[in-house]
Amino acid sequence: METSSPVPDRPGKTAVWTTSRARGRFDAQQTVPSTTQPADPGVRSLDEVRQVFWDAYRHLFPPHSLAAQMPNGSVVISWSIMDEPSARYPYAAPVMLRFDPDLLETMSHADAGRRAQLAAKFESNLREGLRGYDPFARFPNARVVIIG
Helix, strand or coil, X not given: CCCCXXXXXXXXXXXXXXXCCCCCCCCCCXXXXXXXXXXXXXXECCCHHHHHHHHHHHHHCCCCCEEEECCCCCEEEECECCCCCCCCCCECCCEEEEECHHHHHHHHHCCHHHHHHHHHXXXXXXXXXXXXXXXXXXXXCCEEEEEC
């Protein structure tokens, strides 16, 4: 597909004697956004199964903690620490809960009562995983806890 335009079709390689270049094959298509809403960052509210876990473990975290489900199914928990005098960052170092796929499968087929029992059964795993956790860490790495 040869064009007869005197303007080169490679971006950044315009000739000195031209003031503008023709649209080339490397230029992106101009599109009109279909919405004025911001793009979805991939974080969403908890699904039914993960909500049961959050309800069972919420008491282990400050009352203003927030939990969000990531695209890979993990749950990230953090909270504001801006009012703390020793805080270097506005949020606590996050806690990430990863779930065993077999446990999630079992939970998805269980009724509400059985889900609550299963979630409570793994609270000791979370407590053990949080041992030594420092929300005010100088280098705030996520604490990852495997549930299941």
